[in-house]
Amino acid sequence: MGDKTKSRGFVRRVALDRGLNKVKEMVLELSGIAKEAVRLSIEALKEKSREKIEKVYELEKRSDVLNMDIEDECLTLAALQQPVARDLRFIASMMRISNNYERICDLAQKIAYIAEKTIDKPLLKPLIDVPRMGKLVIEMLEINEESIRTGDTSMLEMELKARDDEIDLLYSQTYNELVGYMVRIPHRIDDAIDLLFVAKHLERMGDLVAKSAARLVYIEEGRRVWIK
Amino acid sequence: MPKRPRRKLTKRLNGDRGFFTLALCFALAVTALFTLVLYELARGSRLSVAEAGASLLSAEWNPGHGRFGQLPFIYGTLVSSTLALGLALPLSLLSAVFLVEMCPRGIADLLSSVIELIAAIPSVVIGLWGIFVLAPVVRDYIQPALSKLSFIPLFSGRTMGLSMLTAVLVLALMITPIITSLSKEAIASVPAELKDGLYALGATRLEVMKYVVIPYAKRGILAAAVLGYARAIGETMAVTMVIGNTPVISASLLSPAYTLAAVIANEFVEATSEVYVSALVASGLILFIMSALVSLAGRALARGGVG
Amino acid sequence: MKIEVKELSAWYGSHQVLRSVSMGVRENMITAIIGPSGCGKTTLLRCLNRMHELVDGARVEGEVLLDGENIYDPSVDPVEVRRRIGMVFQKPNPFPHMSIFDNVAIGLKLAGVRDKRKLREVVEDCLKKAALWDEVKDKLDQPGGRLSGGQQQRLCIARALATSPEVLLFDEPTSALDPISAMRIENLMLSLKREYTIVIVTHNIQQAARVSDYTAFLYRGVLVEYGETAVMFKTPRHKLTEEYLTGRFG
Numbered sequence: 142m143g144d145k146t147k148s149r150g151f152v153r154r155v156a157l158d159r160g161l162n163k164v165k166e167m168v169l170e171l172s173g174i175a176k177e178a179v180r181l182s183i184e185a186l187k188e189k190s191r192e193k194i195e196k197v198y199e200l201e202k203r204s205d206v207l208n209m210d211i212e213d214e215c216l217t218l219a220a221l222q223q224p225v226a227r228d229l230r231f232i233a234s235m236m237r238i239s240n241n242y243e244r245i246c247d248l249a250q251k252i253a254y255i256a257e258k259t260i261d262k263p264l265l266k267p268l269i270d271v272p273r274m275g276k277l278v279i280e281m282l283e284i285n286e287e288s289i290r291t292g293d294t295s296m297l298e299m300e301l302k303a304r305d306d307e308i309d310l311l312y313s314q315t316y317n318e319l320v321g322y323m324v325r326i327p328h329r330i331d332d333a334i335d336l337l338f339v340a341k342h343l344e345r346m347g348d349l350v351a352k353s354a355a356r357l358v359y360i361e362e363g364r365r366v367w368i369k
Numbered sequence: 370m371p372k373r374p375r376r377k378l379t380k381r382l383n384g385d386r387g388f389f390t391l392a393l394c395f396a397l398a399v400t401a402l403f404t405l406v407l408y409e410l411a412r413g414s415r416l417s418v419a420e421a422g423a424s425l426l427s428a429e430w431n432p433g434h435g436r437f438g439q440l441p442f443i444y445g446t447l448v449s450s451t452l453a454l455g456l457a458l459p460l461s462l463l464s465a466v467f468l469v470e471m472c473p474r475g476i477a478d479l480l481s482s483v484i485e486l487i488a489a490i491p492s493v494v495i496g497l498w499g500i501f502v503l504a505p506v507v508r509d510y511i512q513p514a515l516s517k518l519s520f521i522p523l524f525s526g527r528t529m530g531l532s533m534l535t536a537v538l539v540l541a542l543m544i545t546p547i548i549t550s551l552s553k554e555a556i557a558s559v560p561a562e563l564k565d566g567l568y569a570l571g572a573t574r575l576e577v578m579k580y581v582v583i584p585y586a587k588r589g590i591l592a593a594a595v596l597g598y599a600r601a602i603g604e605t606m607a608v609t610m611v612i613g614n615t616p617v618i619s620a621s622l623l624s625p626a627y628t629l630a631a632v633i634a635n636e637f638v639e640a641t642s643e644v645y646v647s648a649l650v651a652s653g654l655i656l657f658i659m660s661a662l663v664s665l666a667g668r669a670l671a672r673g674g675v676g
Numbered sequence: 677m678k679i680e681v682k683e684l685s686a687w688y689g690s691h692q693v694l695r696s697v698s699m700g701v702r703e704n705m706i707t708a709i710i711g712p713s714g715c716g717k718t719t720l721l722r723c724l725n726r727m728h729e730l731v732d733g734a735r736v737e738g739e740v741l742l743d744g745e746n747i748y749d750p751s752v753d754p755v756e757v758r759r760r761i762g763m764v765f766q767k768p769n770p771f772p773h774m775s776i777f778d779n780v781a782i783g784l785k786l787a788g789v790r791d792k793r794k795l796r797e798v799v800e801d802c803l804k805k806a807a808l809w810d811e812v813k814d815k816l817d818q819p820g821g822r823l824s825g826g827q828q829q830r831l832c833i834a835r836a837l838a839t840s841p842e843v844l845l846f847d848e849p850t851s852a853l854d855p856i857s858a859m860r861i862e863n864l865m866l867s868l869k870r871e872y873t874i875v876i877v878t879h880n881i882q883q884a885a886r887v888s889d890y891t892a893f894l895y896r897g898v899l900v901e902y903g904e905t906a907v908m909f910k911t912p913r914h915k916l917t918e919e920y921l922t923g924r925f926g
Contacts, residue, residue: 154923157922224922225881225885225909225910225921225922226909226911226912226917226921226922227918228922230910230911363912473732474732560769562767563769563771565730565769566765566769566770566771566832567771567782567786568727568730568758569725569727569758569762569763569765569836570758570759570782570783570786570835570836570838571756571757571758571759571783571787572755572758576786580782581771585772
């Protein structure tokens, strides 16, 4: 987040600022990894690309490591720099956001598993809603990234709530549609269930990004919001 | 980064050595001077000691008849100085306390300047004032007032104005500035945090004076008193103009008296015989030793602790 | 509220140091006053026990209520105020020419207590409260100046306790001490707050965070923010407070 505080003084806490910026960059990197993982997992499912499945696995591993690193850096700053107020909120929130994003990568990995499992079978139905949901998740991640860079959280609640709601709607639609498929084509029930899981994972991802946005608001404004 | 040239650690010639030597020389010179003065005084007194012997300590000073008893002068110097200190010390102390602690800055500075001006007045001028102003006051006002108490030996007798009392008053006036100014410094140097500490416990101004300021400043005040005393002992001109210059030892304050400094100043020019001169040098030696003792006593007291 | 400060302004001569400060001090709690150098926090503290006016040219306007009574009312005796509100200073200042015993007892003696037994009782009690008794009980007649810095400060605390004050004011009590002595003093304050109301001025933000329940932030004589310490250190309301707490301050 941009440093909105006008520098009234001449003393800057160099070590702390450096550390905070490092955490910011690492979280942005993790956000990038999550976006990539979401995109590739859905494409892998659609295109039945083994290459893309492998890539997703790799990204998930990286996200694990990066999450640990972020936590480590935050703890070091807490121990050495005695952060208070915004700095403290920043460190606590970034640790949680990092966890959330790592979780998103886990969910993308799960989608990749399903892609791998069904790689030799034809798709049950053309994927329309699922990619749409994935696109929304990626959009939400990008809006968060922008907010992290600029420190502007004014539109966050609105923007993310709208998309999260849309994801929920799409999930409902997909759910009903798939139930229909299960009734009409019972021998492909497991495929339907797999697709349902994929939709569920994406719905969960939407929640995680929304939660993370709430944390960003907490950093900047000190108040707790719920974005559902 | 360019390497800095290494500098040698060996000793070098600098000004310290030379300064040390110079300062040492001056210190030794001063000590030598002191010893020289002492020696010369002793040498000069030898004649009178040889001729008059123990009678030098008698109470009779009658050079015409060969009597050179120093006692009247020793008495005169000690009594006049001690009484002057007794009078000046409380006054000076109170003034010092007032000026430092209670007086508004502007007025305090003004009063301090006035007090210091007194110290600047030449002693002969004070002596003149003593003769023409103070002596008549003693004669015309103080004496009649004291005559009611004349059954007390201290206040018995009559005077034309030139008396021990007048000298005591004059000396008190002369040593007050120095005692006041040094006491002020001692009092002002009491750390504010110490005073604050007692104020914070719920002390009045007087209590802070009593429990913190005076005990802490004791050493400095003592030093001031000693300095004032030494000044009084050595004061010549003003004293000799008002004390009456009569070598008697009397219990009465109204009686005239004589001090070591006064007798030297007065009678040196008319000292007819060598013994006479030697006796006066002996007076000088006694005065010298007295001053030295007062100084040493002062240092011992000052070092002896705050009490 | 044990103490209520109402529109308090203070001057040194023509230089105004406090501007209309209003705040409360809660009973049996520790209230910290923080702010950059020269913000007036020590002056504010000294106004609470009428020590500010001891300086030549000092002036005060406004009210300070102790249990509802204005201590600046003309009918109030400042000496009485200072008995009920004690103070511990930045540099430990025991009276060097008095024994340890006398140092603690002097407050009582000033209040008129002469009974030797009562004095001994109170001195022991206060030294125990100040966690100093065990270290000095065998040398009570030694001069007060010979203890270590931390011990001297505890002696000053015992001294302040002797007059049974209701409020204790601490002016940067540990800034001249080593970290371990400082920690002992902090622990002492935490235990004292059960019986006394405490106000501490400190330039050490972490100290304020560690010991205080409420914090007041002063900047250039103005009270910028006042609130629960836990809240202020997580979510300060004012930008200035935020800047000061996070150390991005000149």
